[in-house]
Amino acid sequence: MAFARSSTSNRLSNASTGRPERTTMSLHEFCQWLQDSYYSTAIRESVWVFPIIEGSHVLALGLSLGTVLWFDLRLLGFGFRRLSVSETFIYVRPWMFTGFAIMVVTGILLFFSLPMRCYQSTFFAIKLVLLLFAGINVAVFHSTIDRRRAEWDRDLVPPLGARIAGGLSLAVWILVVTVGRLMAYTL
Amino acid sequence: MARSLVVFVAMILGVWGANLAAHHAEAAQFDAAKPVNVTGTIAKVEWTNPHIWFYVNVTDNAGKVTTWGFSGGPPGMLLRRGITRDVLKIGTVVHVQGSRAKDGSNNASGERVTLPDGRNVFTASAEDVGTASQQQR
Numbered sequence: 001m002a003f004a005r006s007s008t009s010n011r012l013s014n015a016s017t018g019r020p021e022r023t024t025m026s027l028h029e030f031c032q033w034l035q036d037s038y039y040s041t042a043i044r045e046s047v048w049v050f051p052i053i054e055g056s057h058v059l060a061l062g063l064s065l066g067t068v069l070w071f072d073l074r075l076l077g078f079g080f081r082r083l084s085v086s087e088t089f090i091y092v093r094p095w096m097f098t099g100f101a102i103m104v105v106t107g108i109l110l111f112f113s114l115p116m117r118c119y120q121s122t123f124f125a126i127k128l129v130l131l132l133f134a135g136i137n138v139a140v141f142h143s144t145i146d147r148r149r150a151e152w153d154r155d156l157v158p159p160l161g162a163r164i165a166g167g168l169s170l171a172v173w174i175l176v177v178t179v180g181r182l183m184a185y186t187l
Numbered sequence: 188m189a190r191s192l193v194v195f196v197a198m199i200l201g202v203w204g205a206n207l208a209a210h211h212a213e214a215a216q217f218d219a220a221k222p223v224n225v226t227g228t229i230a231k232v233e234w235t236n237p238h239i240w241f242y243v244n245v246t247d248n249a250g251k252v253t254t255w256g257f258s259g260g261p262p263g264m265l266l267r268r269g270i271t272r273d274v275l276k277i278g279t280v281v282h283v284q285g286s287r288a289k290d291g292s293n294n295a296s297g298e299r300v301t302l303p304d305g306r307n308v309f310t311a312s313a314e315d316v317g318t319a320s321q322q323q324r
Contacts, residue, residue: 043236044235044236045234045235045236045262046236046262046263047262047263047266048263050236050237050261050263051236051261051263054236054237069194073194078190078194079190079191079194113236114236174201184237185215185216186216
């Protein structure tokens with residue numbers, strides 16, 4: 001019988017169809033293997049552990065997205081203008097890095113506990129692409145306009161390149177949160 | 188001061204726009220105007236976060252079997268209501284009330300489950316869902 005919602009793989013094995021066995025797993029198989037593992041199942045079926053992980057993931061947004069907002073407003077020349085860009089970053093950095101560390105650890109644990117749901121979710125795929133784009137944005141910023149930061153560090157309004165980096169960063173992180181939230185609304 | 192208010196308003200508008208679509212996951216995916224009332228045998232139970240899922244095989248008068256999927260609250264929330272995973276056992280004949288999924292599939296929010304011994308349990312993930320389970324009270 002076919003269940004309305006099923007996460008199990010029911011493909012025939014290579015051995016039974018006479019094809020040579022592969023030594024590597026497909027992504028689908030890997031996610032299913034994770035899903036069936038002891039600790040993944042334990043977290044997924046837990047009373048307290050999963051809510052604590054998921055709750056921490058969302059609460060740490062205050063630290064991560066909050067400080068990103070702070071720094072991006074400075075890059076946009078919209079806020080914190082009495083501080084140089086470097087000073088703003090020095091103040092923001094410990095909170096930002098702590099926030100991101102919590103997001104990454106809890107995010108990995110969430111994926112680990114629900115690998116098939118993440119595999120099947122278009123929103124999750126979009127979220128990963130957006131995260132990659134956020135990383136690329138930071139890399140491009142650091143390797144271009146940020147090299148000459150000493151020239152514009154104290155400017156009330158940084159140069160266009162810095163403003164674009166800040167604006168893109170803000171937009172992308174807000175989209176990351178939105179898409180992550182939308183993952184809950186598909187059956 | 189003024190700039191921080193601008194940022195605040197921008198955030199409110201952004202969040203409000205996103206939230207218009209969904210306050211509760213229940214209301215977003217399940218339609219309270221399409222109640223579901225079925226009796227059948229529990230075939231599969233996924234006692235998982237973020238929502239439990241239980242599947243019920245319903246046989247109609249013609250003998251055709253349809254599998255309905257019902258979504259409920261998380262294990263922790265159900266445990267606080269006194270519902271453990273042994274309450275929904277495979278093979279038990281139950282009557283389930285819920286609200287049908289908006290996409291029209293044979294899935295619904297599982298709100299009230301009546302067990303063979305007459306016990307009635309509230310398995311929904313929110314207190315203010317559905318018309319089917321509310322009318323029972």
